[in-house]
Amino acid sequence: MKQTVLLLGATGRTGASILEALLVDPESFVVSALVRPESASRDDVLALAARGVGLRVVDIEGPLEPVVEALKGFDVVISTIDFTAQLAQLQLATAAKQAGVKRFVPCAFITVAPPGGVMHIRDEKEAVYQHIFKLYLPYTIIDVGYWHQISFPRVPSGRADYAVLHPGGPELHADGKAKNLLTDLRDVGRYVARIINDERTLNKYVVTYSDSLSEEEIYSLTEEVSNEKIERKYISADEIISARAKDTEESIANPNDIMPFLKRVGGDYQYSKYVRGDNTAEYAKYLGYLDTNELYPDFKPIKFRDFLVDLLQQKVPTISGKLPQMKAKK
Numbered sequence: 001m002k003q004t005v006l007l008l009g010a011t012g013r014t015g016a017s018i019l020e021a022l023l024v025d026p027e028s029f030v031v032s033a034l035v036r037p038e039s040a041s042r043d044d045v046l047a048l049a050a051r052g053v054g055l056r057v058v059d060i061e062g063p064l065e066p067v068v069e070a071l072k073g074f075d076v077v078i079s080t081i082d083f084t085a086q087l088a089q090l091q092l093a094t095a096a097k098q099a100g101v102k103r104f105v106p107c108a109f110i111t112v113a114p115p116g117g118v119m120h121i122r123d124e125k126e127a128v129y130q131h132i133f134k135l136y137l138p139y140t141i142i143d144v145g146y147w148h149q150i151s152f153p154r155v156p157s158g159r160a161d162y163a164v165l166h167p168g169g170p171e172l173h174a175d176g177k178a179k180n181l182l183t184d185l186r187d188v189g190r191y192v193a194r195i196i197n198d199e200r201t202l203n204k205y206v207v208t209y210s211d212s213l214s215e216e217e218i219y220s221l222t223e224e225v226s227n228e229k230i231e232r233k234y235i236s237a238d239e240i241i242s243a244r245a246k247d248t249e250e251s252i253a254n255p256n257d258i259m260p261f262l263k264r265v266g267g268d269y270q271y272s273k274y275v276r277g278d279n280t281a282e283y284a285k286y287l288g289y290l291d292t293n294e295l296y297p298d299f300k301p302i303k304f305r306d307f308l309v310d311l312l313q314q315k316v317p318t319i320s321g322k323l324p325q326m327k328a329k330k
């Protein structure tokens, strides 16, 4: 049966991946985009409308009633809101409940990690999940590991530099041996299309990944595919822990400043992925996640090796490094 889907974040990276995957399957999905008023007249938003994507323009942090109205008639609401604005989804979930949405997909889309002080953004997402549970709102929480697009090292020839999001690193963390789940950003939407069409994933956590690789393995694979030798630089676990503590302190002292917040988020990821070793299939299973490799054995994801081949041939679409504006904390 055809599902009506409202997507928040269609102009962003995760959202664009989901939008494309839903649009190629008009037999299964009719897609609309939830857009905030200040973005409604931007060219990329108008381009969505020109492609036949319905627009619902509303301020999700404004009065509740217009948000409920905007969500009425949708079977599925998906949020891919940026990492600085997670708590703006609290009212969105309330509105989804009141509008009778049959499946709410809050913005998870990160690595596997536990709530409770390991990653600040995971804890903000947790606040949204707990609100959903209290509302008794049907949900699916989808995590994707870390994107291929931000998991590769630079190669000496500079062939991959065009796709580097954050210049500088990445160095290898701790001993470089912690395994991590990886998904190509281009596959996120393909997975989401499968997951929201599947009753088995209702009221469940789901994890997607094409590979489980350590940084040592990523470096070796990149050397093999590029035929270039890559120098290894290591950051110790102690250095990660002390930098994370400093960045957290600085971000708390400057709550409206994006740069300390960004460093805090980065430090949390390093701590969770490489010191604690959270982002693994075994831990996901322990936490109760369904695994898309078991749900969809026929699904052919973009493997990290194939991503590297595309990357070195300069065929990987670049992802914007545009930072969201921090909203002043009340």
Ligand SMILES: NC(=O)c1ccc[n+]([C@@H]2O[C@H](COP(=O)([O-])OP(=O)(O)OC[C@H]3O[C@@H](n4cnc5c(N)ncnc54)[C@H](OP(=O)(O)O)[C@@H]3O)[C@@H](O)[C@H]2O)c1
Binding pocket: 008, 009, 010, 011, 012, 013, 014, 015, 034, 035, 036, 039, 060, 061, 080, 081, 082, 083, 085, 088, 107, 108, 109, 110, 111, 121, 144, 145, 146, 147, 150, 324
């Ligand atoms: N697993 C990974 O490796 C990885 C990597 C990066 C991010 N993530 C996660 O993925 C999630 C999405 O990140 P992203 O990088 O894909 O996002 P993004 O590219 O920054 O896009 C964010 C989207 O949210 C929209 N938005 C923000 N506030 C809004 C509001 N109040 N009302 C309506 N729309 C709003 C933006 O619309 P405008 O056009 O109006 O700005 C934009 O479309 C984040 O929560 C982050 O935790 C995961």
